[in-house]
Amino acid sequence: MDALQFRIQPSSAEPIYRQIADQLRRLVASGQVTEGTMLPSVRDMAAAHVINPMTVSKAYSLLESEGMLERLRGKGMVISAQVRRSQPVTERLRQIEPALAAVVQQTHDLELPTATVLTHLQSMLEKDA
Amino acid sequence: MDALQFRIQPSSAEPIYRQIADQLRRLVASGQVTEGTMLPSVRDMAAAHVINPMTVSKAYSLLESEGMLERLRGKGMVISAQVRRSQPVTERLRQIEPALAAVVQQTHDLELPTATVLTHLQSMLEKDA
Amino acid sequence: MDALQFRIQPSSAEPIYRQIADQLRRLVASGQVTEGTMLPSVRDMAAAHVINPMTVSKAYSLLESEGMLERLRGKGMVISAQVRRSQPVTERLRQIEPALAAVVQQTHDLELPTATVLTHLQSMLEKDA
Amino acid sequence: MDALQFRIQPSSAEPIYRQIADQLRRLVASGQVTEGTMLPSVRDMAAAHVINPMTVSKAYSLLESEGMLERLRGKGMVISAQVRRSQPVTERLRQIEPALAAVVQQTHDLELPTATVLTHLQSMLEKDA
DNA sequence: GTGGTCTAGACCACG
DNA sequence: GTGGTCTAGACCACA
Helix, strand or coil: CCCCCCCCCCCCCCCHHHHHHHHHHHHHHCCCCCCCCECCCHHHHHHHHCCCHHHHHHHHHHHHHCCCEEEECCCEEEECCCCCCCCCHHHHHHHHHHHHHHHHHHHHHCCCCHHHHHHHHHHHHHHHC | CCCCCCCCCCCCCCCHHHHHHHHHHHHHHHCCCCCCCECCCHHHHHHHHCCCHHHHHHHHHHHHHCCCEEEECCCEEEECCCCCCCCCHHHHHHHHHHHHHHHHHHHHHCCCCHHHHHHHHHHHHHHHC | CCCCCCCCCCCCCCCHHHHHHHHHHHHHHCCCCCCCCECCCHHHHHHHHCCCHHHHHHHHHHHHHCCCEEEECCCEEEECCCCCCCCCHHHHHHHHHHHHHHHHHHHHHCCCCHHHHHHHHHHHHHHHC | CCCCCCCCCCCCCCCHHHHHHHHHHHHHHCCCCCCCCECCCHHHHHHHHCCCHHHHHHHHHHHHHCCCEEEECCCEEEECCCCCCCCCHHHHHHHHHHHHHHHHHHHHHCCCCHHHHHHHHHHHHHHHC
C-alpha cells in the first residue's frame, strides 16, 4: 500500500518524525487507513520524501509503542488490529482543536475580523477538496 | 508598560521564546502595540510568567535583530520607529495563513466536514471575543 | 548523581539502549533510585561507557515515554514523581520471572538435576553479594 | 521423527531460528537426542509451529555448519556422528550459566533476597518436571 | 526484501 | 551546560 499520501515539510519546526506520526494517527482516526493496512517500507517512505530512513523508522517505532502499528517480522509494518476503524466526528474534532486554538489566538492578536478569517479558511478548504 | 497581555504555555511544544516573539509581532501588525511603546523589562516579564529571564532576553534579541525592537541604553526595549503602525488586513491574513493551512490539512486527514470545522471555529472565536 | 553504576555489555545480543533502560527500571523498582533522582547526562553516560550519546538518549526517551523519567528543560532527566518508591517483593519477583523461566527450560532440556542448578545459582549469588 | 517437542514463541525477543538451534543443542547435550536421530523436515517443522520454512532452514544450516547436523541428500537432516552422546554435568552447567548470570544481575538490581529467588526457582522447576 | 541498532558528527532549542 | 533532531552510512537480524 503506497497510495498513502504524506505531506512532509522539512522546514517546519515540527520534527519530521512527528509530522509522519501525526498524519498517520489522523488517517487512522478518519478510517482512511484501516486495520491490516500495510505501511510503505521505511526505505520507500524515506526515498519518496528524501529524508533519512532512520527518521521514518522513528515515527513507526513511536506508533508501534503506542500500539497503533505492529511489526510483521521480515514483512513490514501494518496497522494494528486493536485500532478502532473510524472515530466519531466529535472525537476527531477534539484532535483538531489545538490547531483551531492557534487560529483563534492569532486572529485575536492580529485583530482580524472573525468573518474574514472564516471566509478565508472556507475558501482554502474548498480549494483543498 | 505592562498592560501587554501575553499568553505563555511552558508545556507547549512551541518554544517559549518564540511564543513571545510571535505574539509581539502580531500585536505590532495589528497596531495594538505602536512605535515607541515600552516593553516590560526582561525581569518583569520573566517573573510574571515564571520563566527564565534568558528566555525573554532571547525573544527580545530576536526581534531586535529583525529591527522591530530597539534597545534604549539603561531604559529598556521599545518598539522601533521603523515599524509600520498597522498593516492592512490582507497582510495580516498572510501571517495567519500557516495556522489556517494546518487546519486545512488536518480537516482533510480527519475527513471532517468543512461546515463542522467552520462552525466550531466560529464558536471558539466568539467565545474568545 | 553519577554514583549510578551501570553494566553495559556492547557484545550482548540485547541492545545497549535496552540494557540501560532495563537496569534503570530495576533500580527504580528496588528503590535504589528514587523520585527526583537526577540521571547522569546523556553525554556523561555516553562517555563513561564509550558509547554513542544517541544510544543513551534512546534509552532515556523510552523511559520518558513510559512516564518513568521527566525532562527538566535545560537541566536534564530526573526520575518521575509518579514512580512508586519501592515495589513489594512479589512485584519485583514478577519482573525476574522471565529470566527464571529461561533457566527452567534450559535445565529441562539439558536434563540437569534440579539440585545442581540451585546449588550453582546459590554460589553465584553469594559471590555477587 | 517428530516426537521432538519444541517450544517456539514467535513473540519472544529471541529470534525464532535461535530458539530452535539452542533447544536442539541442549537436547543433544543432555542425550535426549542422539546420533543418527532424524530431524523433522523443514516443512513439517514450519507447519507445526506456523513459522516460515526459511527460519527452520536457517536453524538447521547453523547447526550443520557447527557439525552437529548432517544433511542426508534426499532424506533430511540427522544428528551427526561426531556428536558426543551425552555431555558431563559440568559441561552442561556451563551452557546454562548465561541464563544464571542474568538471574544474578537482576536479583541484585531488584535487591531481591537470595533465598526468595532460590525458593521461587525451585518451585518453578518442580512444576516443570 | 523487511526493520533494528549503532556510530560520528552536525546543528538546533532551551536555560 | 542540558536534551532533541537529523544525516550518512555501516552492519545485523529476520523472513
